[in-house]
Amino acid sequence: MLQEAVDEAIEKLNMHGYYNSYYDQPIEQYASDNGYGVQEIEDGTVDLKVIIEEESIPVDVEKEQASIAAILTVAKEKVHYQLLDTVEWQEPFPIIDLQNGWFIKPVQEEQVPAGKIIHFEPPRAFGSGLHGTTQDCLRLILREEMKGMRVLDIGTGAGLLSIGAALSGASEIQAIDMEDVGEEVLYNARLNGVESNIKVSCADALNPKFGIDGTFDWIFINIAANEIKQLFAFVDRHLAAGGRLILSGMVTWNEEDALKVYQENGYQLKEIHQTDEWVTAYLIKSR
Template structure:
């Protein structure tokens, strides 16, 4: 039997929403949320986001139906009374678990490889990367991630050392393991160890990947040895700041993938590496996003 979720929506000023949530919590309504109003704008470093401090938000209150049916009108009246509103100010709709979270699709990389979500029952024919996607960058849906994967999955990496900077959920690291890499260092400014190793285990690669929670731009950050491949999937300014670190850790003849740049800033970032003698082999575009593939001579 499908579990039902009952959603109650209240429009209110953002300045009042925290107090409203506190009142709801005091009366046993613990599952409430709202989307912070934001404005996204193009900046020199790609895209930036700023939170809007004023305006109206929609507060969502979720009531889960277990064995006892939910009296929707009674809940609606209760929520309205707690917040000092009329019942007509509380809108209701019935959700189900299918609607609650959009399914992650199978992604065809158009090279014989597929990204297959773990909940997918029908596994496509071809080479498969099993993956539990996050709700963020690095989900496999983003064009830069797919461009990086297509570059990786055409290469022989047997016995190679890999450094994956900005690993996210570890999709690129997992791909290199499947291509035969012997050691992968995955680094991210967020603590993503559990999800990276979970995805690695889905593909039988958890013994090859070491996850480090660190800011690679921190002067105190250290990494031992050189790597045959380095991937950097962050913004252009950070890519430029990493040039000395990467040059110290990429082996002679090593390959470098720079991603997360956009059309209006990638040339400056790539030029920083070309000035050190790196050869630009390929440029790939996914809408305004750019991925560069370079060779250290």
């Protein structure tokens, strides 16, 4: 299998002192009923990148090419090289203009935009701020007055929606995610001075054993359509009468099916926002 061949190549490189290598996962994305899925590519090729840092001794490019070719038993002509600046391969995150007076600013960015700022560290979790769903949710959240309100953020990722709620005045935010993102979320919250408002839990809201106390004035869900449908009973138990609900992570070909569950059970659809194929909905619990 392709993945096994890549793993074997990396192991060979490690044995010969080439420890800094990476590659794009041999997977392909496809559209599914739940949005998108991925599957492993069984056959094909992978570009394996080997980073060699030049310190006091200049790197002999031809020598390194020949060495890597011999280790991997490929022709030297198959081993290409490119000189990189130190920061070039780190994929810098840009400042994001939310077009409402707010900006998402990575801590590494020296430029300070003229407006209100959400500071954050580019994370490993989904809600990096670059995705259209995160931005659409933030636009809805940051326009609201949430003073003294309780908020539940399901699938918090990097915590940007929770931080947005805190900046909008929410007094208590419960942020949950299936990944252990607590350290990232609270670090980002500290950057914005709102860490005391946010509590993070590593949990699956779909797990029947998961419990949370009380009701909330707002619930945010930024995951996928199937999970949004499955979470209806949980949401209905924990969203107060007249409470607000933001659902995101749906796509144009499944939004109607996902929202139908809520609209048929007393939730009024107030707004729909779309970025590319991604859909975000704002609803009110009318009972």
